[in-house]
Amino acid sequence: MSQESKQARRAWAGRRALSVVVAAGAALAAHFAIAASGPRAVTQEGTVEGVYKNGAAVFLGIPYAEPPVGDLRWEPPKRKDAWKSILKATAFGPTCAQITTLGVFAGPANNNEDCLYLNVFSPNVESAAQSKLPVLFWIHGGGNVDGESNDYDATKLAVQGRLVVVTVNYRLNLMGFLSHPALNKGKFGNYGIMDQQLALNWVKRNVAAFGGDKNNVTVGGQSAGASDTGMHVISPLSKGLLDRAIYESSVPSTIPTADIALTRGKAFGVAAKCGDGADTKTAKCLRALPASKVLTLSGTQSANGPYITGPFVDGAVIPLQPWEAWSNGQFAHVPMMNGRVQDEANFSLGIAEYFKKPRVAFTADDFTTYVKTTYSGPAGPINTPPNYPAGTVEKVLAKYPLYAYASPQLALDAVQTDPGACRARHYDRILGPQTQYYAYEFQDRTAPFYFPKMPGFQALAYHTADIQYLFPLYHGGPEGIPHELNRLQSRLSDQLVQAWASFAYTGNPNGQGDSPWPRYAAKGGKPTVFAQNIPVSTAITDAQFSASHKCDFWEKILIIPD
Template sequence: MLIAFLLLATGTATAAAAPVARTASGVVRGSSSSGVDSFLGIPYAAPPIGDLRWRPPAAPASWTGVRDAVAYGNRCPAQASTNGPRSEDEDCLYLNVQRPIAADKLPVFVWIHGGGLVNGSSNQHDGSLIAKTNGVVVVTLNYRLGLFGFLAHPGLTAEAGQSGDYGFMDQQAALRWVRQNISAFGGDPAQVTLGGESAGGFSTCAHLASPSSRGLFQRAIIQSGSCISTPLPQAEQAGVTVAQSLGCADVACLRALPASRLVDASTSASLVSRVPVLPRPPDTAVRTGDFGRVPLMVGANRDEGRTFAQGFVGATREQYESWVTSTFDERVLSRYPWPSHADQFTAAYLIGAIMTDSGLVGGIGGCSTSDLVTTFAGWTRTYAYQFDHRTGPGLAPTPGYVWGAGHAAELAYLWPSFDNGTPIAPTFDASERRLSADMVRYWGSFIRSGRPFAPGSSPWPAYNGAKLTLSLRAGGASVPISYRQLGAEHNCDLWRSLPQAGGAG
């Protein structure tokens, strides 16, 4: 006892040894905190620099000795945004593994971050709560973004028979790394759930549709994502236009450009294309049943469009009505009329509702998501949700603007340390803490078994039977709502009669 006291007093006693794991490339040493081991910044592919720019990801170099894995890897090149600071470092293909201490053959959750395929990073999502609460291993990853990840160009297509899919190939490489290495971290490679939000949700749908991703995961979660892609010829033409703006007539010129020039030009996700990794457009594959028919969880937020409509704050009635009639027709204006009492936010709220209900922004939310869920349910067991808590903290709101259940609002409830560029630690009230606990449990149960369940909370029926969607609400008040009720909330009778709307028809 005296010896133990002296050791503690002099600081020579050591805490539990830092966790280590042996990957195919070498041994990594992580850190432990609050019952969770974290291994951060593990390379899953070689840096895609020099001649490897716009090439499939290559295997990472091996190392000798023990590599520290206690800090996140570089963010992939992207402009500064609400998703994080500017980055120009192409050495960015790293992933992170978080597990409960003493993990052994646990289910695995692989998460793809959002950001429109042009920004975002894995370090926005600390998976320790999901891992510890549910007894699962959480993997988050970086992938090439913007022009680095999704440039389609005839010159690149001529080189390899494909172009525009480098970010997807990175994600596939990470999934293959998981299959090869996750058992060393206490994970079960035969129990992998792939999930993501926004661009990560779209990516998840793309992997469902891609034959080369089959078998790399056994369940999938699509949060506020769609399956809509750009045809390859259109994406190639966009790539040619970008190359010309950069003064380049060929691929050699593009590869010689500094990363900063390409970051400056990476402003649009419209370059996402249909390429050999995705031999058919994901939307077509889903509609025809030609996809990996694994159990699915699919949903969106009640007010998705409010996130994208903040630029309309201060618009007048005349400007609002002009926008509606130039984008749709008088039927939309009659369903979303200007109210008798209005303020500086009225136009933004109305346009946000239209964007949500129609799926105008990439087919995300409202009737588009409802239709996607219905399509999936025709082929495989599917669970649908709508995040309906409308008074929580916004991520980057305009002062006075009510965020509602806007795009990305649900993330803080699943990843409480979610960092959307400016560190936030939302102060939830008791009802919001209950919602967060419910969601973490629902998601964890699905990751473990393919069936979402949260003790003491509403049962979550599969959509396939009665077309019920779980309305996620604070204070334990979540409840299944019907297809008809959800359709009435989003005016789906109108949008399904207007096939030009963003995928709702």
């Protein structure tokens, strides 16, 4: 080949390479506009500019609703108006108003009502531009009274799991859940759930701009976030907004009725000196209350007030009880993952010890008092009659003798954790045959504890312990203590991130097949629970799970609607 021919071929190859780069750049721009200061995405409301972190494109504090203040307080959220200039999405939005911080779990306590913001975490722009990625819409926990999205760093899920992760703030406590005659017009009451639904609609409109697939959205959450996930699976207003569901401690069963919510709401109105009438004057009074007054009536730092309901059956947003929906099949039959941690109760016990002055260990009297108080009173799932039969206290004390446990705290953990585990198992057995369903128990009892050291306290696999395995360095609110995972814990973290991502992609935490995590109620097989642990995770039978939590005993004690 002549020198001229070689030069011509090189020139042609150079032009072809340039055209490929230009085409790739055009494809990339469909998802992000690259700026020297950070990635940009063009949403229907306007352009946002984020930051790069840990290999992810991160967009923080994107408003998805108009501030719910003034006349918009206790109204369904209103979609955010468009903006013209580039919005700097480089810092989390304000935390929603809250007072009950549960020790170091949440906070700081504040009166912010302008708090309806969301955050987007996407793999680096090159990865995001190559395909439509599954979306994980994550709802934080906190009993629907506290918590905040800025506690959750989703960069590992985004980069390692190749997901677009959206985290969200929503109205809490009395600001987010209130039924009152003066306010109950149209859609009412479950404002926090409606906030989440508006954010899910934002995802439907805008997630493609971040590399996400609007037709593959997994809704998941922990604790109250798991309960709220169940509300979306049930709610007709969430139809078409989710394709899979993850319940992390765990699937909801019973929530307050409309009557209970209204009774508490009217009592709140009276306590606030606005009254319980249905007139516009009363509504105006309620909406004019200082936010600090509403928060004071919501509770204290360590406990809820008497007017709190959380999500309740309102007939429209939440049309029926969760247990009724599960039993009757009146829900979105999407693939589901449902699980708990092995020592759920140690979280609430940790909070109780945290607020003791001085912080002293639990005693045998604490254990006996708890059992006597709990099992001699009302047995209903939301503290309503009928009462437990005579002799129940003695049966529970005999089943959980103090001498069988290393400390009264561990006895309290067992007697408080096991009923919830058995209730969750009850709904596993109802839901498992109806949809593609996977059950698990997080069992790593070495999990770091983000509360300060307390006398003799053993956290084990406590409620919220598993969050840090999905969201690195999770430590609750600003007073919590972050901890690095050790080598074995990091390996379990990698496995959980992969399972969550595979589930988001396919509805199967394995990606495909039935190993290592068997489907709960696969045809021809026995119900199986996946035990997540170190050094290895293993499948255990439903019978083994039942035995470890004494479900044969509790099924005779508990009143579980089905």
